Amino acid sequence: MTGPVTSSSSQTGPTARLLPDGVRLHLQHGPIDLIVGADGDRTAAFAAATRRFQTILTELVAELPLLRQEVGPKVLGPTARRMVAAARPHKPTFVTPMAAVAGAVAEEILSAMVTAALLTRAYVNNGGDIAFHLTAGTQFRMAIASLHNHPLGRVDITATDVARGLATSGQGGRSLSLGIADSVTVLAKTASQADVAATLIANAVDLPGHPAITRAPANTLHPESDLGHRLVVTHVGPLTADETALALNCGSATAQTMLHAGLIASAALFLNGQVRTLGPSKTFLADPRIPAHA
Amino acid sequence: MCDLAAPPAPVEPGQMQPEKIRCDACPVMCYIADGRVGACDRYANHSGILVRLDPLTVIEARVEAVPFLTGTGDEQDWDGDLIKGYRPFITAVGAGTTYPDYKPAPFIVSQAVDGVDMVTVVTEGIFSYCGVKVKIDTDRFIGPETALVRVDGEPIGHVMTGEYGSRMLSLGGVEHLTGGSKKEGRVTCDALMRLCNQEAVEVQIDGGASVIIQAGKPPIINTVPEKLMRVGCGSATIGMFAKQWVGHVDEVVVVDDHITGVLSEHQAGKMLDVPPTGIKMKGRRSTPGRYFQVAGHGTGWGGTDIEDPLTILKPFDAKTAWPGLRLLMVSTTGEQWAYYELNAMLEPVLADAPASLRASAERIAENCEPSLCSVLFMAGAGGSLRAGVTENPVRLTHSVKSALTYVSCGGAAAYVWPGGGITVMVDVTRMPANSFGYVPTPALVAPIEFTLRLADYAALGGHVDRVQPVEDVLTPEIRRVAALGNEPDPQDATNFPWGKSRQGRPR
Numbered sequence: 190m191t192g193p194v195t196s197s198s199s200q201t202g203p204t205a206r207l208l209p210d211g212v213r214l215h216l217q218h219g220p221i222d223l224i225v226g227a228d229g230d231r232t233a234a235f236a237a238a239t240r241r242f243q244t245i246l247t248e249l250v251a252e253l254p255l256l257r258q259e260v261g262p263k264v265l266g267p268t269a270r271r272m273v274a275a276a277r278p279h280k281p282t283f284v285t286p287m288a289a290v291a292g293a294v295a296e297e298i299l300s301a302m303v304t305a306a307l308l309t310r311a312y313v314n315n316g317g318d319i320a321f322h323l324t325a326g327t328q329f330r331m332a333i334a335s336l337h338n339h340p341l342g343r344v345d346i347t348a349t350d351v352a353r354g355l356a357t358s359g360q361g362g363r364s365l366s367l368g369i370a371d372s373v374t375v376l377a378k379t380a381s382q383a384d385v386a387a388t389l390i391a392n393a394v395d396l397p398g399h400p401a402i403t404r405a406p407a408n409t410l411h412p413e414s415d416l417g418h419r420l421v422v423t424h425v426g427p428l429t430a431d432e433t434a435l436a437l438n439c440g441s442a443t444a445q446t447m448l449h450a451g452l453i454a455s456a457a458l459f460l461n462g463q464v465r466t467l468g469p470s471k472t473f474l475a476d477p478r479i480p481a482h483a
Numbered sequence: 484m485c486d487l488a489a490p491p492a493p494v495e496p497g498q499m500q501p502e503k504i505r506c507d508a509c510p511v512m513c514y515i516a517d518g519r520v521g522a523c524d525r526y527a528n529h530s531g532i533l534v535r536l537d538p539l540t541v542i543e544a545r546v547e548a549v550p551f552l553t554g555t556g557d558e559q560d561w562d563g564d565l566i567k568g569y570r571p572f573i574t575a576v577g578a579g580t581t582y583p584d585y586k587p588a589p590f591i592v593s594q595a596v597d598g599v600d601m602v603t604v605v606t607e608g609i610f611s612y613c614g615v616k617v618k619i620d621t622d623r624f625i626g627p628e629t630a631l632v633r634v635d636g637e638p639i640g641h642v643m644t645g646e647y648g649s650r651m652l653s654l655g656g657v658e659h660l661t662g663g664s665k666k667e668g669r670v671t672c673d674a675l676m677r678l679c680n681q682e683a684v685e686v687q688i689d690g691g692a693s694v695i696i697q698a699g700k701p702p703i704i705n706t707v708p709e710k711l712m713r714v715g716c717g718s719a720t721i722g723m724f725a726k727q728w729v730g731h732v733d734e735v736v737v738v739d740d741h742i743t744g745v746l747s748e749h750q751a752g753k754m755l756d757v758p759p760t761g762i763k764m765k766g767r768r769s770t771p772g773r774y775f776q777v778a779g780h781g782t783g784w785g786g787t788d789i790e791d792p793l794t795i796l797k798p799f800d801a802k803t804a805w806p807g808l809r810l811l812m813v814s815t816t817g818e819q820w821a822y823y824e825l826n827a828m829l830e831p832v833l834a835d836a837p838a839s840l841r842a843s844a845e846r847i848a849e850n851c852e853p854s855l856c857s858v859l860f861m862a863g864a865g866g867s868l869r870a871g872v873t874e875n876p877v878r879l880t881h882s883v884k885s886a887l888t889y890v891s892c893g894g895a896a897a898y899v900w901p902g903g904g905i906t907v908m909v910d911v912t913r914m915p916a917n918s919f920g921y922v923p924t925p926a927l928v929a930p931i932e933f934t935l936r937l938a939d940y941a942a943l944g945g946h947v948d949r950v951q952p953v954e955d956v957l958t959p960e961i962r963r964v965a966a967l968g969n970e971p972d973p974q975d976a977t978n979f980p981w982g983k984s985r986q987g988r989p990r
Contacts, residue, residue, distance in 0.1 A: 201508060209949055219509025220523035250510045411522070412503050412514040427665045 203246065205239040214238060218246045221294055223315050228327075229308035237305030238298050238313070245294060256286045257415040268297045275381035278452055279389060285415040292356050292384030295320035299380075313380075318356040318387075320380035323348040331355060333374050333457065341459060344376065352454040354380030358387035359394075359459070365407050365414060365421040369428075369436055369460065370394035375444075376454040376468070386444075386453045394440030394458060401426030433461040441465045504528050572603065572894050572932075572973055593937055593950045599982075600937035601974050602950060604872045611926035613862035614655025615678050616908070618646065619694065619702045620712045620854035622741060622786060625650050626691020633687045637670040638663070642688060648712045652686075652696075654678070660925055672925030678858050679911045679919040679927065698858035699912045711851040713815035717744035717785065718773045720815055723850075724843055725751035731839045732809045732822075734760040738777070738795065739815045740786030748772035761803030761829075762810075765795050785814040792821055799829045811840050817847030857910065860892065860919075864905040864931055872933055878943035879933065880905055886980050888935040888943075891973040893918040897931075907931070913970055934973045936981070 203218035214225040214235045223242070227234035248266040249256070255264055260276045264286070271293035272286035295315040302311055303322050312321040312329065321329055328347040346352055358364065359372035366388075373391040377383035396402060403424040407416035410423070428436070437458050444456040444467050455468020503514045506521045506528075513521035515528040527534050593602045619625065628645070631638045632652055640654030659671040677684050683697035695703035702709050714720055717739030725746060728735050735746040746752040747760045749772025766777035777795040781788025789795060792812040799808075806827045813820040822836035869876035882888040883905050890897045890905065895913035900906040911918075920928035941947050976982025 209951055219511050220521070247510050250512075253511070410516065410519055412516055 203242055205235075205242065207235075216242045216298070218242065221246055221315065223295065223298060223313055225298065225302070225311075225313050227302055227306070227308050227311040229311070230306040233306035234302040234308055234311060237301045241298055241301035245297060249290070249294075256290070257413065259283065259285055268293050271296055271379075271381045275379065275385045278450070279385060282389060283419075284385060284389060287415040288385045288388040289381040290384070291315045291318035292320065292354055292380035292382070295380045296354065315380075318354075318380055318384050320354050321346070322353070333357070333372075341372070342457060342464075344374070346376070350376075350454070351378055352376035352383075353378060354383040356380060356383035356387040358384075358391040360422065360425065364388070365410060365416060367392035367416070367419060367421055368395040368440065369402055369422050369425045370440060371459045371461065373440065373444075373456060373458050375456045377452065378454070382452060386447050386456070390440050390444045390447070390456060390458065393443035394436050394460060395422075396428070396432055396436050396439075399428070399432065401428060428461060430461075430463070433463050436460055437463055437465045441467060502531055504531060504533055506533055508533075593952055599976060601934060602937050602940045602945070603932050603934045603973065604940075604945070605930065605932045606868060606871050607920070607928050608862070608864055608868040608931045609922055609924070609926050609928055610862040610864075611660055611924055612657050613660075613675070613860065613927050613929070614640065614653065615675055615911075616859045616861055617652040617654060617678070617696055618857040618859075619650045619652065619696065620648055620852070620856070621650060621702055621704060621709045622648060622713060622716075623704050623709070624691065624780070625694055625704060626688030630689040630691055633689065634674045634684065635670050637667045639667075639671040639674050639686070642691070654686075668925045669923075672921050672927065675927055676919050676921050679860050679929070680917050681858075681911060696856045696858070698856055700856060701854045702856050709854040711816040711818065711848070712854050713739065713785065714817070714847050714850045715815065716742040717815055718742045718749065720744055720813075720847065721746055721749045721772065722751045724847065725749070725755055725757075727843050727846070728811065728840075729755045729757060731837060731843075732811045733757075734762055734808065735811045735813065736762070736764075736792070736796075737813055737815060738785040738787060738789070738792055738819075740778075740780055741775075742769065743774040743777045743785070743795070745772045745774065759803050760808055760810075761800030763797035763800060765797060784819045785816070792819070793823075793831055796831070799825065801829055804829045811836070811843075813844050813847060815847070816851045817844045817849070818851075820844040858912070859908045860911050860929065861906070861908045862927070862929060862931075864890075864907065868931070869905070873944045873946070875944040882935060882939060882943050883933070886978075887939045888933050889973050889978045891932045891934065893930045894932070894970065894973060896971050896973075932973060934978075936979070 203216065205214060205216050207213070208215050208224070212226065212231070214223075216223040216225060216238065225235065225238050245268060249268055252264050252266055252269045256269055256272060260273060260280060264270055264273055269286065272289040275289040275293065276284050276286045292315070295313040295318055299311060299313045299320040299322055302308065302313075308322060309324050310322060310327045310329070312319055319331070323329065323346065325348050328345060331344045331346070333341040333344065344355065354377050355374065356377075357372050357374045358366065359368075359370040360366055368391045370391040373387050373394065375383045375387040375390065377386055402422055403426075404420035405423050406418040407414040407421045408418055410421065437460050440458045444453065444458065447453045448456070448467055453468070456466070458465040503516050506513045506515055506526045508521075508526050509523065511522055513526075515521045515526070515533075517528050517530060520527040593600055626632075626642045628642055630642045632640045632642060632654060639659050640652055640656070643651045643653045645651070655671055655675045660668050674684050674686070678696060678698065681698045683695050683700070685693060685695045687693050692705050715723060717737035720737040720739070721735065721744035728746060733747075737744040743764065743766065745762060745764060747757045747762065752772065764774045764777060766774040769775055778787035778789045780786065783789045784792055804825060806825055806829065808825040808829075810823040810825070810831055811820065812823070822834055822840055823831035824834045826832050869879045873879050879888065880903075883890055883899055890899055890907055892907065892909040893914035895909050897907035897909040900908070914930070918930050922928060937947070937950070940950075971978065
């Protein structure tokens with residue numbers, strides 16, 4: 190599904206449009222795709238989100254070289270600062286602020302909306318990394334689906350829960366992964382925290398040295414990857430049920446450590462049809478339904 | 484313990500990395516390596532060229548302007564609407580799914596066509612029930628019926644019936660996609676996708692040949708590209724051309740790997756009173772004028788291994804033959820031919836062919852069509868896909884069966900099988916390039932569009948609240964492709980029972 194680019198000389202700027210249902214806003218610029226929803230003064234909220242969105246990518250690009258380095262350097266932009274804050278507690282594990290970029294962007298836009306408008310509920314969904322706002326008596330129900338829209342489970346979050354961010358990472362995602370997880374979904378206090386944690390837990394779901402797993406240095410795939418020459422997984426061949434369980438246990442151990450440190454609220458790890466969940470038992474409900482295909 | 488205490492992780496060989504390009508589509512300005520995508524997943528480097536991935540594809544039908552017609556009483560059909568000269572059809576290629584929710588179908592598009600509000604529901608369906616039927620124009624043996632067809636050692640389908648001038652393969656289907664091992668499914672899915680995207684795929688057939696298949700291209704069988712389909716077997720060729728030979732030549736041998744035909748002995752020759760010539764053939768006689776196995780299989784004359792046709796003749800019978808006897812030898816594709824006259828020793832000697840015989844060889848060649856591989860994508864649009872169209876999925880099936888809904892794939896007309904469900908077949912060469920994708924299930928992602936009247940759409944419980952005017956979909960980002968010359972326009976009224984009476988009207 191490709192078409193040659195006829196005129197690539199003119200950069201496309203940020204776009205904002207209401208989705209056909211009239212109640213959701215779609216914001217897009219370069220690699221950022223946001224679906225935004227708000228209950229309350231929606232018009233004011235969407236106006237604020239659109240306004241904030243105008244410069245968010247160019248702000249990030251200005252500090253991109255710093256954000257691609259291991260946590261340390263001082264950054265200035267508000268979104269960049271969210272990224273650094275989310276990544277820092279995971280030291281000494283290797284991680285750069287880029288692991289938090291999707292969650293941080295969602296958070297930043299949500300914060301602009303909540304500041305500008307009176308809202309009972311709101312969310313910003315950045316490709317599955319979601320920042321949400323809840324007020325007393327409200328809740329969100331979110332579905333976890335596999336890459337090809339198989340339902341994997343459900344997440345119910347009420348205003349009394351601490352979590353205000355949800356993120357998913359793994360082989361299906363856009364980013365490179367050091368691990369083999371099909372997907373790891375994490376709930377945390379903020380979307381940027383959830384984003385970093387999901388990335389690192391997905392990295393930990395792994396079977397180092399397994400012959401069915403092929404890897405390549407990240408910078409051979411994406412020359413500017415923040416992962417540098419680290420080996421990222423390019424293909425996962427057949428694994429036995431025992432191997433799948435072993436890999437998931439590795440990821441669960443990492444997630445458990447984060448749970449104890451208060452870095453995440455809960456997590457669900459998926460690989461080859463097997464699941465591990467951590468955190469309050471009611472948070473993640475695995476879906477037993479048979480995948481509905483064409 | 485998370486280590487398997489195994490050797491270091493295998494690394495893909497660090498080949499020379501081809502040139503990187505810098506994408507300037509957005510401020511991130513990614514460097515993208517060849518064959519990779521940028522951070523956005525929207526732009527990629529294809530051999531040094533920046534390409535946009537997944538653009539929504541629109542077929543632009545450039546319809547002749549109506550006002551030039553005068554005096555036919557049809558002038559009132561021209562309502563001044565410019566879109567008539569530029570009527571786009573929104574295909575499902577690149578329609579994708581809009582997350583976070585994917586229902587209803589991503590694009591439900593309306594436009595007035597000839598005064599009728601038409602709706603096209605486009606979606607990229609995920610088809611785990613799908614496959615391809617491949618027709619390979621060749622008479623060469625590629626493998627026995629029911630033999631498994633393999634890619635990378637994995638079975639992806641089988642040889643089915645032999646058909647006119649061609650061999651048929653049935654590939655994919657749910658048993659190979661999801662019924663076998665994971666690798667079998669993955670290899671099958673990959674082969675199907677490449678075949679459907681009109682790429683070349685090499686298959687090995689158990690007990691048969693290696694065949695490189697590419698839609699719209701000649702098959703390459705055991706490294707030899709096929710050129711022409713023969714006009715018929717040697718015997719059939721005699722039957723087809725006997726009348727054109729009688730009077731111009733005394734004997735004709737049509738050299739064929741399967742059945743070599745001899746005019747004077749053949750039923751067609753007898754009917755035309757062609758006298759016996761005393762010709763003696765090698766090989767095994769089947770019925771009069773029809774010979775099997777005159778030579779080995781090969782790439783010479785008529786699929787045999789011979790380069791000199793005289794090697795399949797024994798000496799003429801001296802009691803019957805005569806000096807000066809005129810003999811034409813020709814292959815079943817007309818690509819090779821030679822004209823001889825018998826000398827006093829009754830030996831064939833090359834001679835100048837009269838124009839009439841040269842013409843008959845050319846006529847045979849003219850009747851041989853280029854040998855091609857045809858790939859028909861076959862898939863069933865079942866549960867969830869139909870739900871993207873209507874709240875009551877079976878009504879869509881009924882609407883398709885009663886022809887109120889026209890089904891196309893990437894704008895190409897789809898044949899809808901009788902019986903239950905919406906099982907369609909479509910020629911992949913009629914679809915825009917690279918229309919197919921996959922998901923790791925494994926299953927193919929293919930475009931499918933349902934076109935019907937707005938009123939009919941409402942009647943079947945369609946998501947009418949989601950209908951957008953076509954103008955809203957035509958953003959600068961879409962990919963525009965020209966309509967294929969003779970592909971029917973999915974929105975043409977004559978596709979539908981209610982529009983049949985409008986046939987012949989200028990569009």
